[in-house]
Amino acid sequence: MKINEIYQSIEGEMSGHSQGALTTFIRFQGCNLRCDYCDSKFTWSKDIGEDNWSPKEIVDKVKEYGNENVTITGGEPLMQKRGLISLVKRLHDENCNVAIETNGTYPLPKKIIEDDVYWIVDYKWGMNEKQKDTIFGTINNLHDGDIVKFIIGNKEDFENAIRIKDSFDMYLIQEDQPKFAFSPMHGKLSAKRLVSWLLSLNEADKLNLYLNTQLHKYIWKSTERGV
């Protein structure tokens, strides 16, 4: 499998793990999107990064760090679906709590949906129509404990995100809904302003809606991630 890095840090954002939880991150190489605000552009190309990690080698490295929480991120992990399925199975065999971050433009593999993982689906602006259809189906497969994230850079993003959330509210079962997490775009929108917009919403729109701050960006410079 093509992996960019495996490292340990704190869980900086809302995910299946508590924010601040000691966590090992497995960063997959390769992404099918090119978001303007991407803070992981080094993962875009499929041609760089260490190749040929087997799931067993990855799990051995995870065990060295000794954190029970594991977050799989990228890049886009679902571009290496076969390896991902096998990796998740091995991580569960080691009793790890697994969260997977995806941009939602690939359908979630049924084998992993049925496993006990937390999905974090990052709704990206600038998807094409086909990708929007896919993410719509993906979000309808999410459950309580999963998270849909929106990065908010301005009021227009905010209003669009609320409109999209409303369109899912009609389909999702109230008691089994994912959380919807709004993150201020670092350096572009303050958390304070975003919170004031969130609090001004009506009761129905506020349901399952959370502020998501990126704790690691308050601790380290953007080029640092942990130890």
Ligand code: SF4
């Ligand atoms: S989906 Fe994620 S990794 Fe890919 S370009 Fe967008 S922000 Fe970057």
